[in-house]
Amino acid sequence: MQQTLQPLITSTWLAAWDQGELDALDGLMAADYTRTSKATGATVDITGLKAEIAAVREAFPDLRTTIDDIVEGAETVAVFWTSTGTHTRDYLGVPATGLSVQTRGSNILILKEGRITRETVTWDGSELLAALGIRPLRGIAAPEGGAGVDFPELDVNMMKAFNRQFITGVTVVTTMDGETPKGLAANSYCSVSIEPPLVLVCVQKSSSTYPALFSSSHLGINILGTEQKETVSVFASKAQDKFAELDWHEGPKGSPLLDGSAASLEAEIQERFQARTHTVFICRVRHAEIADTPPMVYKAGRFYDSAELAEL
Ligand SMILES: Cc1cc2nc3c(=O)[nH]c(=O)nc-3n(C[C@H](O)[C@H](O)[C@H](O)COP(=O)(O)O)c2cc1C
Structure with a gap:
């Protein structure tokens, strides 16, 4: 019978996001782990994920996460979560607002030999800013020459x-x-x-x-x-x-x-x-x-x- 990963996912998740114990992730992710944001299409490996968590925790030091639900299939797991925190330091170039924010997301995890090999997340950092009422304007906030800049610059x-x-x-x-x-x-x-x-x-x-x-x-x-x-x-x-x-x-x-x-x-x-x-x-x-x-x-x-x- 297949063993449930639920307790390990929950404890690792909370250790990494709420306590900043990023190396806890190493026990859950496969060596070829990748994480893709559905919102931006960007894919990162485990180092990228750790950097992302560190940036969020730096900006929202009191971050608290609740795992709302975990639905397990044979080789996939869906995780539904809610996080709250106070915007205390710069995040994605946006100075601290001091506001408290709640954000929700759902992640699909693909398993291989009891570890997560691929993750797709409905959430990206801009969701946190959007929850604070800070919205990047489409095509303008994109990095120089980046996606979304589809018009030549005017003189x-x-x-x-x-x-x-x-x-x-x-x-x-x-x-x-x-x-x-x-x-x-x-x-x-x-x-x-x-x-x-x-x-x-x-x-x-x-x-x-x-x-x-x-x-x-x-x-x-x-x-x-x-x-x-x-x-x-x-x-x-x-x-x-x-x-x-x-x-x-x-x-x-x-x-x-x-x-x-x-x-x-x-x-x-x-x-x-x-x-x-x-x-x-x-x-x-x-x-x-x-x-x-x-x-x-x-x-x-x-x-x-x-x-x-x-x-x-
Ligand atoms: C007539 C006039 C209009 C200006 N309009 C703006 C503006 O709309 N937005 C802006 O960021 N700066 C504007 N500036 C420039 C700022 O006033 C200027 O950069 C100022 O030194 C900023 O001061 P601070 O760095 O102490 O905040 C304007 C300046 C003048 C003279």
Whole structure:
């Protein structure tokens, strides 16, 4: 009679994923073991699997796994599992959100002489990010020249020239980094919808404000007024304390709102789309302040007074 592998699979699984005892896997996997993700098509050997588990455990140190079910056939085993953990460190290039997450998967194991020779998993790392509300954009988040890039890149100068024809306002996007206010100048603000009140802003990942912004639950967006030319320079710079010379106050959730702005809002971050160099933050507005001050206008690197606009 065939011996059940269930206890060994369960104990090995929990030892590796929950305790970080990666070498426990050696007792369960055959020498030619491979694991293929159905989501990405990527195949790794046991070293790759160990690296993947180590990366997940590093980012989610309190990872806890439940084996929901194990269904055994003659030469195949199906494992259904649920994992929970707190996003404490960088994972797949995404800074810690501090959020707790639950993710589920199912694996099909092919056996050979009582060991796992092949594994197919319905899950890959992006599922964890998706569960955190972080979605890579298809074809953009793929590595340089990688799968999904099926269009030739547009000439950079053409793209810049196109953007120079677009007129925007200027905002300062803010957040709190612990007790320290942080912010950067951004003209990528856009209203998404009025009902529900959604807005978006795109922030470069290399910005020093980015890590704090990414892990915040809320952010502030200040539409600058015509009197705030100096404020743009400060927030477009890498100055250490950009708020030192400014008057500002906190929104209801603590986001810094700049006094003298044409308008300010505080919004709850709902999605963090990964667009390679930038993250698109989609936010639900929870609070807004509107002043009489005319907004600043920005076009092709220059700033203008909106009170002087000529109507067509
Ligand atoms: C008018 C204007 C618009 C800008 N828009 C954006 C933007 O939408 N997103 C972004 O990431 N950076 C934008 N920048 C650049 C940042 O403000 C700049 O890189 C800043 O130094 C970042 O500061 P930090 O690294 O301290 O966060 C803009 C700059 C200016 C002057």
